[in-house]
Amino acid sequence: MAEHTFKLPDIGEGIAEAELSDWLVKVGDVVREDDVICEVTTDKATVEIPAAVSGKVTWLGGKAGEVMAIGSDLIRIETDETVEIVAQPEPEVATAPEPEAKAEAAPAPVEPAKPAAPRRPAPSPAIPLARNASGRPLAAPSVRGRARELGIDLRQLRGTGPAGRILHEDLDDFLAHGPDTRGGGGLVRRTGTEEKRVTGVRRKIAERMALAKQRIPHFSIIEEVEVEALEELRAKLNQRFGADRGKLTMLPFLLRALSEAVVDHPEINAHYDDEAGVITRFEALHCGIATQTDTGLMVPVLAHTEARTLWDTAREIKRLSDAARERRIGPESLSGSTLTVTSLGPLGALATTPIINHPEVAIVGVNKMVVRPVWDGQAFVPRRMMNLSCSFDHRVVDGYVAAEFVAKVKSLLETPAMLFMEWRDE
Structure with missing residues (x-):
């Protein structure tokens, strides 16, 4: 050894x-x-x-x-390099040798169906769900790997091992019986507490958010955008090209609009080094895409957004967000953003006040889409509406400039044909 x-x-x-x-x-x-x-x-x-x-x-x-x-x-x-640790093979089922053929063979007896194994005893409700320092359920690496292969979310299980650790037997029980919903009837008082150290990604998020709020004087603009025409265009593009090129969400259209808007408002696509007193404006739009993962918020970066087609943007967003959620994204894909977009998807509320990703000077928040009655001059008609919540660094961006930028993005989204016009002078 x-x-x-x-x-x-x-x-x-x-x-x-x-x-x-x-x-x-x-x-x-x-x-x-x-x-x-x-x-x-x-x-x-x-x-x-x-x-x-x-x-x-x-x-x-x-x-x-x-x-x-x-x-x-x-x-x-x-x-011991001479010994390999390998998974135990499945036991082989012994079979009797075949009897010699007879003139008239009796039919083989039908074995009764094997009853399902009974559910394992439920853990005591007094034992809290076991979590490690990063908030993940306690389980051995082999159990985690098997759960990934089976598509089981370990957060659905209450472990029966020591200190609430999830065992292979708990995975077997889940496969055989589904989630364990046993918890007893009646209402009971909850008196437990849990202390959790702030470590890893969560600590980095806390540090960056505190830095941003301490050093950046935020102000926000919330604007309502009618997306009826854009949604009709998106549906037609998906119907025509979705099978070959993939489905388009709202996000590629928004990034296309931002790529156009920052040309007229370079103050928005910038970094501010407040210690050196230097503002750096960027011609390229490297867009950070705020992505929620099991370990906390991560911001993969879509490089050169201005040079991508809608479908290229959609594919790259999916690739980056999947890599972040599966914890296989590299550091090179998490740095260098010049403007960040954040969205809560269908949970997105009516308005938000997003925190700027330091040292950037602005962030664009996407809220949920809803159908609202809109007056068209003669009657109220249903229209799909969406609010944009944008925050800005008031040291660098004046309120009037921010309002112009938001108005430009709104105009492009409400008239999506303008997103594809080559109108700029050579």
Whole structure:
């Protein structure tokens, strides 16, 4: 047997340290090569660190929430390179040898259907749902991997293992019986409390939001936009091209409008270095797309939005958001945005007051679409309406300039043919 010491690897250019946000193993666990052993967080992203060898964990180099230098000792694994740790094969069912053929064979008896295994005993309601430092359900890496393969959301399960850990048997029980809704009848008092350390992505979000609110004097403009014509155009494009090119949502049209609007209002597509007192305006629109994930809000960046077609924009948004939600997005895709768009989708309320993504100077919020009665000069008619909630840095953007910018975006969305006009002088 030999003990292998695995160091915290280099996880990005220029990154000297990372926060150890969550351990997925403990001392004594047996891991396979490439099992995820921990998660570390930098200013850019959360990265899963796999085991370099198979073996038994003998030592952990830090606790969740600690900041570690790149290259420092992370974990020790006792391993025997001559022994492979593999999944146990399914047991083979013994069968009797076939009897010799007879003139008249009696029909084989029909075995009764095997009854389903009874549901496992329900955990005590007094035991709170077990969560690790990042808020994820407690489970071994092998259980997490199997749940991903089966498409099971571990948040639906209450584990029956030690400290509420989810076991393979809990997955089997879920597959056989579905979610466990047993909880007893009647109303009871809830008296439990839960303390949760702010680590990983959540801590980075907290730091960035506090920085933005402390240093940026926000003001917001909320404008109502009629999207009836745009929605009719979108439906026709999806009907005509959706099968070959993919479906279009509202977002590619909005990004197209923003790409046009910032040409006339370069003050909006900018960064403000308040320490150096320098404003940097960008010709390219690198649009941040605020994306909700299991670990918190992430902002993948759609580079050169101004040079993309509607379908290219839609495909890239999907690719980036899927990569963020599946925790396989790289730091290079989470930096460099010049203007951010945030949307709560169908949950989006009537209006919001989004917080600017520092050091940007503006953010565009998309609220939910609703049908409202609109007066057309003769009668009230139903129209699909949507509010835009835009926040601006008042140190850099004057109220009049912000109002002009919002009016430009509104005009382009309400007259979508203008999004495709090559009207600018050469």
